[in-house]
Amino acid sequence: MLEINHIINKIIEDKCEHVLPFLPDKICDWLITYPPYGIFGKNDTLSSEQTHYSPMDWDIKPNQEIINQMIRISKNQIIFGAEHLCTLLPQSRGWIVWDKKKTGSSFADCEMVWTSLDWPTKMIRYEWNGFLVASKEKRFHPTQKPLALMIKIIKDYTKENDLVIDSYAGSGTTLLACKLTKRRYIGIEMKKEYCEVTKKRLEQEALDVDDKGELIIPEIINSKQIDEEKDYLEKEIHDTITKMKGLVDREGAIIILMNKIKSEEKNHDA
Secondary structure: OOOHHHOOOEEEEOOHHHHHHHOOOOOEEEEEEOOOOOOOOOOHHHHHHHHHOOOOOOOOOOOHHHHHHHHHOEEEEEEOOHHHOHHHOOOOOOOEEEEOOOOOOOOOOEEEEEEOOOOOOEEEEOOEEOOEEOOOOOOOOOOOOOHHHHHHHHHHHOOOOOEEEEOOOOOOHHHHHHHHOOOEEEEEEOOHHHHHHHHHHHOOOOOEEOOOOOEEOOOOOOHHHHHHHHHHHHHHHHHHHHHHHHHHHHHHHHHHHHHHHHHHHHHHHO
16 A cells, blocks of 8 residues: 555656555545546547647546546545546436536537535536636646636535545646645646646645635746647637638639629620
8 A cells, every 4th residue: 555645745647547556445535536538539629629739648538447446545526527427427416517608619518527425416607618718827738627616616525634636637736726725635647747737836835816816827838838839829820811811712703703794794785
């Protein structure tokens, strides 16, 4: 078994199926995680996201054994994206519906969050729709969740000093929310690049608060991220200009054709 005190408030670079079996039963108060859904590359609407982030070799849906291990090592669980995992999870009435306040989008309007709790379904509304979000929070990961949303869930469901584990830590949003709300945490993430992002985010001692009591999220930007943003935006601009040029060319051809018809009609009348 792992010595638990050695991994509290740490991010472990490994696959969760390699780590969870070495944790004692119910060692964590909460498991709060958003596993990969195994859907990237199977849905055309995700193609723009795939051009913006690194290859998604991490997008492997957990199997029943991993789900069982996540439940075994924690007293309570909150699992995002449960619409993709519901056949692997026990029956529950304590769901959370995250309303993303989307309008006219090809993406889902809401996300289903499974909990192990025996209480009525709750709804949380927070705008999160690609680049249309309710804050200026920097996006590091294609399935990243809003920090403000994670802080609300952690405050509503857990207590100070609770130990929270995120078995698919991604860019560390859950861990950062735990740190800011005085919860202990353990993160597991297989991708080195996301572990490094997580460590940088966790180095922030505190976040400022605006006059409405909202957290002010600073952007953590390195040269690689700037280049990725630049390449992505340049592609979007190029594609838009190409489409507009096509429309202009077609409109110009129509005008030429109409003028030719009018000229022929005048000659015919003469």
